[in-house]
Amino acid sequence: MNDLISSSDLLHMYQRMVSIRAFEETLSGLFSKGLLGGTSHFCIGQESCAVGVISAARESDWLVSNHRGHGHLLARGLDIARVMGELMGKLSGYCGGRGGSQHLCAMDRCFLGTNGITGGGIPIATGAALALKYRKSDNVAIAFFGDGASNQGTFHESLNMASLWKLPVLFVCENNLYGMSNPVSKSCASGTIAVRAPAYAMHGETHDGFDVELVHEVTSAALARVRAGQGPELLELITYRQCGHSKNDARVYRSREEEAHMAERDCLLLTAKSLRQRGVSQEDIDAAAEAARQDVAAAAEAALAAPAGGREHALDGLFA
Amino acid sequence: MTDDERTIYYSKAVNEALDDELARDDSVILIGEDIGCYGGSFGVTKGLYDKYGAERLWETPISENSFVGIAVGAAMMGLRPVVEIMFMDFLALALDQLLNSAGKLHYMYGGQVTVPMVLRTPGGAKGGYGPSHSQMLSNLLVGIPGIKVVAPSTPAQVKGILKAAIRDPNPVVVIENKRLYPQRGYVPAEDYVLALDKAVIAAAGQDITLISYSSMTPVCLAVKEALKPVGIDLEVLDLVSLQPLDKESIFASVRKTGRVIIVEEACLTGGVGAEVSALISEHCLDALEAPVMRVAAADMPIPSALALEKFVLPQAEDIVAAVKRIREY
Missing domain, CATH: 3.40.50.920 (Rossmann fold)
Structure with a gap:
């Protein structure tokens, strides 16, 4: 049990996590009905990372996300109907349907965008941190990426420059153990990601990403150090994507036994358990979950009803 | 000053444009390799580090893709980074951030962001630089939607064009040229900009x-x-x-x-x-x-x-x- 987080805060965090789960499950349903185009990368099982980190940040801290970004978007508190609308290609979406799941930005919420290129957001967050430092802001940039992205040159280059220049950026690696089908054991020679931090004279930590309270706590501490000008840090959160990499993934690279075992560490179950241990009633927990699911259902309805753009929306707006 | 005295090298005209814009607008920063005390591989940033210091000139390690990405991130936050890629051939190392970020963000994020960055790079052969240091890659760049591409040919042109590029709200690639750097021409001392879309x-x-x-x-x-x-x-x-x-x-x-x-x-x-x-x-x-x-x-x-x-x-x-x-x- 965590003293830094009140029971009502934790209940709120739980509600956010459920809304992310419900969002992903709703999308999955929309795909099977043919109501969504392209693909999507769900974060089912990883909700605690998004909510734990972002709840520890200020609203004015800048976020950069990756291809698996729905959790980050909802954890920041974006309008769910507008996120859903973006994925459906509707004008009501944050980017009018031009961006979709992997290219969704909300500047008014300090959300610099999800990013469809693995590792592509890492230098962008570093550049945002450069601008924050240049303008003597005390806000911080937070870059979310996965274990797969940590093998891109941009990870190594950006960590190096961020450390050289003591930029206010927190690098958050959500290590869900697989880069698409490739397990970390086959892709990352160092085994874990955080051990790479000292190579860039940077502080790095690896934590259990299933525990939203722990994630919140370690992120708060890291952000305080980064904000104080002590330089960037690398926070690795061990997590697990319970679903496939994207919508068409039969998950042939791992066993159902492994999945069942990891599902015991489902962050929603763990958080509900913690809430009960704190004395929150099952009734209140269920009510929070139900409210989250209703929010998502209403958002999906609103997004479905919104209009899509026309020719002028496709062919205009290339340049400012 | 007589017209004769204002006959300066193309490289100096680039330097003057950078100097002017650094002085005029504190959101302008320079990013690149060896642009500090060394003055840039072709001497283009000579003297600017002494004048503006490390706060304005971000000398980078050899990490092209990430420092172009850093420029994108800084530009999204309202700065006006001017990036130098030492040889145009090295653009290949930074193509992802140019193609997938700089050129797309304004459009794909529905107009919420602008990316007012400039990428300057010398293309072309100077005689003997060989396969990896000599190409003019304009053909690659014109196939990237969302990026303006200019290739000025005279000292007066490059000064006015670069200043306009820095003030433009969009990503602009300014193709300089190693054979043009030592060519001289009359360059007005005063502040002027030239159109980015005119032959x-x-x-x-x-x-x-x-x-x-x-x-x-x-x-x-x-x-x-x-x-x-x-x-x-x-x-x-x-x-x-x-x-x-x-x-x-x-x-x-x-x-x-x-x-x-x-x-x-x-x-x-x-x-x-x-x-x-x-x-x-x-x-x-x-x-x-x-x-x-x-x-x-x-x-x-x-x-x-x-x-x-x-x-x-x-x-x-x-x-x-x-x-x-x-x-x-």
């Missing part, structure tokens, strides 16, 4: 239009002078902007002369010359008295040996030969 008639003529950009414009002008005594009156249209192309100016010149040779230092296939040629055939076929001809680099890597390089790169005599062919058509 200029470098020299008016009646018989044949040579369309060129960057280092090939002075070569075309030299050919014009050389052919004057034999009664051939060439017009030299300097594109300046490669993306977008100034179609009006191109078509006006074609309609005037009816004969066009496109001259560029990039590979022949699939580039600016090919695009200009296609536009002319779509819009000016009735005005043409001969097929559009192209003089360009061979579709080959550029060999190091000076004895070999000249066979790959377009030479003045290739332009003269094309003039002969197009007159005889």
